[in-house]
Amino acid sequence: MSKRADAAPTAALGALLVEALRVTYRLPGGRGGTVPALRGISLTLPPNRILGLLGPNGAGKTTLIQTLLGFVKPSAGTVQIFGAAAGSRAARARLGYLPELPLFYPYLTGRELLDFNGRLFGLAPRVRRARAADLLERVGLTPAADRRLAAYSRGMLQRIGLAQALINNPDLVILDEPTSGLDPLGRLEVRRLISDLKTDGKTILFSSHELSEVELVCDQVAILSAGRLLRHGNPTDWQQPGESLEQLFVREIQADRAGNAA
Amino acid sequence: MRAAGAIACQVWRELYRRKDIYVLFILLGALLLTLVSGDIFGVAGAGRYVLEAGLLLAWAFSLILLIATTARQLPTEEERGTIYPLLAKPLTRAEYLLGKWFGCWAAIWAATALFYLLSAGVVWGQGGAVGLPELLQAFLLHGLLLAWLGAATLALSTRCSTAATMALAWIGLAVSGLVAPAVPTVVAQAPAVSRELLLALYYALPHAALFDLRVRAVHQWGAAPAGAIALTAAYGLCWTLFFLLLAWLGYRRKRFKPTT
Numbered sequence: 001m002s003k004r005a006d007a008a009p010t011a012a013l014g015a016l017l018v019e020a021l022r023v024t025y026r027l028p029g030g031r032g033g034t035v036p037a038l039r040g041i042s043l044t045l046p047p048n049r050i051l052g053l054l055g056p057n058g059a060g061k062t063t064l065i066q067t068l069l070g071f072v073k074p075s076a077g078t079v080q081i082f083g084a085a086a087g088s089r090a091a092r093a094r095l096g097y098l099p100e101l102p103l104f105y106p107y108l109t110g111r112e113l114l115d116f117n118g119r120l121f122g123l124a125p126r127v128r129r130a131r132a133a134d135l136l137e138r139v140g141l142t143p144a145a146d147r148r149l150a151a152y153s154r155g156m157l158q159r160i161g162l163a164q165a166l167i168n169n170p171d172l173v174i175l176d177e178p179t180s181g182l183d184p185l186g187r188l189e190v191r192r193l194i195s196d197l198k199t200d201g202k203t204i205l206f207s208s209h210e211l212s213e214v215e216l217v218c219d220q221v222a223i224l225s226a227g228r229l230l231r232h233g234n235p236t237d238w239q240q241p242g243e244s245l246e247q248l249f250v251r252e253i254q255a256d257r258a259g260n261a262a
Numbered sequence: 263m264r265a266a267g268a269i270a271c272q273v274w275r276e277l278y279r280r281k282d283i284y285v286l287f288i289l290l291g292a293l294l295l296t297l298v299s300g301d302i303f304g305v306a307g308a309g310r311y312v313l314e315a316g317l318l319l320a321w322a323f324s325l326i327l328l329i330a331t332t333a334r335q336l337p338t339e340e341e342r343g344t345i346y347p348l349l350a351k352p353l354t355r356a357e358y359l360l361g362k363w364f365g366c367w368a369a370i371w372a373a374t375a376l377f378y379l380l381s382a383g384v385v386w387g388q389g390g391a392v393g394l395p396e397l398l399q400a401f402l403l404h405g406l407l408l409a410w411l412g413a414a415t416l417a418l419s420t421r422c423s424t425a426a427t428m429a430l431a432w433i434g435l436a437v438s439g440l441v442a443p444a445v446p447t448v449v450a451q452a453p454a455v456s457r458e459l460l461l462a463l464y465y466a467l468p469h470a471a472l473f474d475l476r477v478r479a480v481h482q483w484g485a486a487p488a489g490a491i492a493l494t495a496a497y498g499l500c501w502t503l504f505f506l507l508l509a510w511l512g513y514r515r516k517r518f519k520p521t522t
Contacts, residue, residue: 069350071518089352097350103342105272107279119268120351164347174350 015172015203016045016068021077023063023227037063039227040077045205045220047171050198052214053207054249055224061207062100064224065176068205069097081172093121096170100177100207102161106150110141110160113149114167121168128167135163138196140189155186162193173197175206179213191217215245223249225256265353269361270368277331277369283376286323290377293319294384309390314480316381321404321476324374325435328408332366332415333427340518355516359416359509367412371405395485400475402491406498407473411435413505414468420512439470468501 021041027033038060045051055061066072067079070087079086082094104113111132118128136142139159144152152160158181165173178194179187187210194217197204208214214221215235223231230252231238239248277283297312339345348358378401382392414434419427445464449457472494478486 066346066518069346071346071349089354092350092352095350097347099343099346101343102347104344105276105342107276108272112275116268116272117347117351119271120265120348120353122264122352161347168351 014044015047015049015082016043016051016205017078017080018043018064018068019078021064021067021079022075023060023067023072024075036227038067038074041224041227041229042077043222043229043232045203047203048198048201049219050194050204050206050217052218052221053205053224054209054211054214054221055207056253058226059224060227061224062176063227065174065205065207068174069095093168094171096165096168096173098158098161098165098173098175098178100180102157104149104157104160104164107148109146109148110136110152110156110163111145113160114163117164117167123168131167131169132163135166138166138193139163154181155183158182158186158190162190166197170202172203172205175204177208178206179208179210187213211244211246211249221245223252225253226260228256230256263357265351266357266361266364269353269358270365273331273335273362273365274369277327277366277373282327282330283369283373286327287373287376287380290316290319290323291380291384294381298384298388309385309388310480310482312388312390313381313385313392314476316384317378317400317476317480320374320377320381321474323377324370324404324408325411327373328366328370328412329415329428329431329435331370332363332412333419333431334424335362335366335416336419336513337422337424337427345518355514356510359420359506359513363413363416363506363509366416367405367409370412371408374404374408375401391482393479393482393484396475396479396482399486399491400479403473403475403494403498406495406502407470410468410498410501410505411470413502413509417505417509417512420509420516435470438468439474442467442469443471473498 019042021038022036023038024034024036027035041060041064053061053064063072067074068081068086070092073087081091084090084094108116114132114135115128118131123131132145133142136145139162141156141159141163144156149157149160158178162175162178165175175194179190182190191213194204194206206214206218218235220233221231221235222229235245235248239245243251294312294316297315336345339348349355378397382397385392411431415427415431418430422430442464445460449460449464452460475486477483
């Protein structure tokens with residue numbers, strides 16, 4: 001089901017509920033100037049779905065993700081994660097997050113990083129050890145588990161980042177550019193992992209510039225441009241015959257820019 | 263608090279893997295052994311000056327380690343981007359700050375204990391005398407100085423870069439340790455208005471010199487009265503709490519630089 005962005009979201013509680021979200025940044029220099037980063041975004045994401053967040057650079061994807069995580073306070077509107085306010089302890093307990101370009105502590109080993117993250121969730125030592133071993137296996141890092149992160153390649157850091165995002169067995173996983181910097185094999189592994197997460201009942205939101213990746217794994221996409229939500233829903237509902245997601249994306253962005261210019 | 267403990271352990275791990283402490287420990291050992299190898303123990307009571315040198319270096323090294331370690335904690339997390347996955351966990355900013363402060367303080371104080379042990383050990387090994395109660399009191403107050411100075415450095419780092427924090431912390435320490443004790447002398451000769459201002463400044467500054475019992479330990483003047491130690495400890499704790507509160511106020515609503 002697709003809908004235009006200005007339509008109100010359904011009242012039913014989803015994994016993620018965003019209503020009329022506005023975020024405005026103050027311009028540096030303290031002269032009172034502001035710049036709108038998100039302009040009235042509304043979307044819902046039901047549980048056990050994969051949402052791809054798309055948009056050109058500066059569209060507001062990272063700001064939206066940071067608002068969901070509670071790092072950025074909305075200027076207006078609400079964001080709820082499984083019914084809890086974004087940024088609250090209850091919401092964060094059900095979240096897993098992989099940042100773009102993860103540069104984790106170089107002096108820790110992969111296993112220690114997972115153990116540290118498990119401690120932050122208050123997991124018992126035995127649970128932490130078991131989960132760390134399982135996740136290292138899932139992301140293919142068991143042989144490198146006791147190597148310092150300083151010696152990890154870009155792809156290995158991305159995979160250990162994914163593992164740390166899953167240490168608490170989260171219900172909603174937010175991935176910021178999870179395949180950036182990975183070789184084709186690495187991308188395939190991440191795609192497989194994302195599909196496995198869905199099979200496990202997780203809800204996943206990820207931002208990406210790799211539209212082919214998004215097309216392969218997502219049930220829904222949300223297209224942002226200049227802080228506005230242009231489209232949200234199943235892309236097959238809007239794609240013209242034979243049109244790829246990339247072509248659809250370019251068409252939507254160009255139409256939006258032409259509309260703004262007019 | 264469990265989360266704060268996890269952060270503290272991680273800071274501790276970082277510090278002991280960076281090897282700064284080992285380098286300073288070896289340097290201290292080498293300097294002290296060089297001193298004792300000159301047969302200065304042939305002079306009666308000269309061992310105390312080796313202890314004085316050891317404690318002076320222990321102070322210098324502990325302050326260098328504390329300021330450098332604490333100043334880089336928050337800015338480095340922001341530069342690396344590790345702050346994002348960290349604060350996405352069920353961890354409050356207060357717990358995060360507390361963990362960072364406690365980790366730095368506990369690790370550096372433990373390292374300071376090693377420096378004290380090495381200094382005292384070298385003197386004992388050469389047959390010199392060391393007053394244990396004075397040394398323990400000196401170590402305790404040294405730890406309290408590290409506590410409030412660490413909290414002050416952390417508070418600065420909530421708003422400044424690592425380099426700026428380090429520079430400001432050293433300036434603050436110099437004012438607190440060198441300028442503040444000289445204020446009463448200046449007050450006596452100052453005009454009335456300046457006198458009030460100087461006295462206000464004198465009482466508003468934390469006094470690092472109060473926490474320095476090195477001379478007492480070196481010359482074995484006997485343990486300081488327990489009441490005086492307790493009062494100084496309370497004074498140090500008050501400043502620690504004050505600076506931790508400042509750190510929290512500076513950090514609780516801090517917005518990191520998001521890219522749209």
